[in-house]
Amino acid sequence: MRRAVPVAAAVLALAAFPALADPHPEARRIVAIGGSVTEFIYAMGQQDRLVARDTTSYMPPEAMALPDVGYMRQLSAEGVLSVRPDLIIAEEGAGPPETVALLKSSGIPYEEIPSGASPGGVMAKAEAVAAVLAAPDPGVVAALKADLDAAAAAAAAVDEPMxxxxxxxxxxxxxxxxxxxxxxxxxxxxxxxxxxxxxxxxxxxxxxxxxxxxxxxxxxxxxxxxxxxxxxxxxxxxxxxxxxxxxxxxxxxxxxxxxxxxxxxxxxxxxxxxxxxxxxxxxxx
Missing domain, CATH: 3.40.50.1980 (Nitrogenase molybdenum iron protein domain)
Incomplete structure (x- = not known):
C-alpha cells in the first residue's frame, strides 16, 4: 500500500511555490477558486473579505450566498473580473490556461494555492492560504495536523486493509x-x-x-x-x-x-x- 507523504513534508511542498511569499493583508474583495480554498478561508475567519466563489465552493453552506463565477476548470476572465476583485486566490489546476493567463495579466494579484492529495499536501495548502491572507490563524493548521496525525495512527493499526x-x-x-x-x-x-x-x-x-x-x-x-x-x-x-x-x-x-x-x-x-x-x-x- 502506498505510504502517505509525512506531514512534515508540507514545508518542502510549500517552498516550491515562491509566489506565495507576498501576502495581501489589504485585500478586501477576494474571489476564491476551489472548494478547499474557500473552506480554508471560512475556517480562518476571513469570509467577510470574500465577494465571490466558484461552483465547487459549496461548503460551508453560507458560501452559497456568494456570487458564483463558474466551474473552476471552465472559468471566464470576464466573469471573474466582473465582481471587481482586488485578489484572486485559486487552487492549482484552475483553468482553462488561457483564462488564467488573462487573469494574471489583468493587474489583479493572482495567488495559486498548491494542490496535493496527501497529508503533506493538504498541510501545504493550509499554510499557503494562511500566508496569502496574512491573517492570524485561529488554530486551523494545528487542528488539521492533529486530525491528520490521528487518522495516520488509525490507519497504521490496520493489519489487513480492506x-x-x-x-x-x-x-x-x-x-x-x-x-x-x-x-x-x-x-x-x-x-x-x-x-x-x-x-x-x-x-x-x-x-x-x-x-x-x-x-x-x-x-x-x-x-x-x-x-x-x-x-x-x-x-x-x-x-x-x-x-x-x-x-x-x-x-x-x-x-x-x-x-x-x-x-x-x-x-x-x-x-x-x-x-x-x-x-x-x-x-x-
Whole structure:
C-alpha cells in the first residue's frame, strides 16, 4: 500500500511555490477558486473579505450566498473580473490556461494555492492560504495536523486493509472507477484501506471482468446531498449489476457514501474525513 507523504513534508511542498511569499493583508474583495480554498478561508475567519466563489465552493453552506463565477476548470476572465476583485486566490489546476493567463495579466494579484492529495499536501495548502491572507490563524493548521496525525495512527493499526472500490458514477451499466493517482485513492489509503483498482491511472469504466478481478470488500461513492440523485435507486442499480453482485462487497451489500467535498476536497476537514471513512470501514470508535 502506498505510504502517505509525512506531514512534515508540507514545508518542502510549500517552498516550491515562491509566489506565495507576498501576502495581501489589504485585500478586501477576494474571489476564491476551489472548494478547499474557500473552506480554508471560512475556517480562518476571513469570509467577510470574500465577494465571490466558484461552483465547487459549496461548503460551508453560507458560501452559497456568494456570487458564483463558474466551474473552476471552465472559468471566464470576464466573469471573474466582473465582481471587481482586488485578489484572486485559486487552487492549482484552475483553468482553462488561457483564462488564467488573462487573469494574471489583468493587474489583479493572482495567488495559486498548491494542490496535493496527501497529508503533506493538504498541510501545504493550509499554510499557503494562511500566508496569502496574512491573517492570524485561529488554530486551523494545528487542528488539521492533529486530525491528520490521528487518522495516520488509525490507519497504521490496520493489519489487513480492506479493498475499496471507489465508484464515481454508473454509466450504461458500467462502473466509472478510480484507478491509481487519484484523490479517491489517497483518501482510501489515509483511512487505512487499499484501492481495489490499480491497473490504470485516473478514472475509467470497468469491464465486468475488471470488477470481478478487483474483488472489493467495500464500494465507496460520493453524495453531494443535493437530492439530485435518488441514492436508494442508485444503490439498488449498483448492487444489481451481476459483476458487482459477485464481489465480496456486493454479496455483503457494503456501500459507503460520503459527501464529495468532505471526502475528496483535501481542505480543513480532511483529517476528520479520513477518520470517518476509517470508522465506516472498520467500525472503530
Amino acid at each position: 479493498r475499496v472500490l471507489f465508484a464515481l458514477s454508473l454509466q450504461g451499466g458500467r462502473v466509472l472507477a478510480s484507478g491509481s493517482g487519484t484523490e479517491a485513492e489517497a483518501i482510501i489509503e489515509m483511512a487505512g484501506g487499499q484501492n481495489a483498482v490499480t491497473s490504470f491511472q485516473g478514472y475509467k469504466p470497468l469491464t465486468d471482468e475488471a470488477v470481478i478481478a478487483a474483488a472489493p470488500d467495500v464500494i465507496l461513492m460520493m453524495d453531494r446531498g443535493d437530492g439530485v440523485i435518488d441514492l436508494d435507486a442508485q444503490r439498488a442499480e449498483l448492487l444489481g449489476l451481476p459483476a458487482i453482485a459477485s464481489t465480496p462487497a456486493g454479496k455483503a451489500g457494503r456501500v459507503i457514501r460520503m459527501n464529495g467535498l468532505y471526502l475528496l476536497g483535501f481542505g480543513p476537514r480532511t483529517g476528520k474525513a479520513a477518520l470517518d471513512l476509517h470508522r465506516a470501514l472498520y467500525g472503530d470508535g
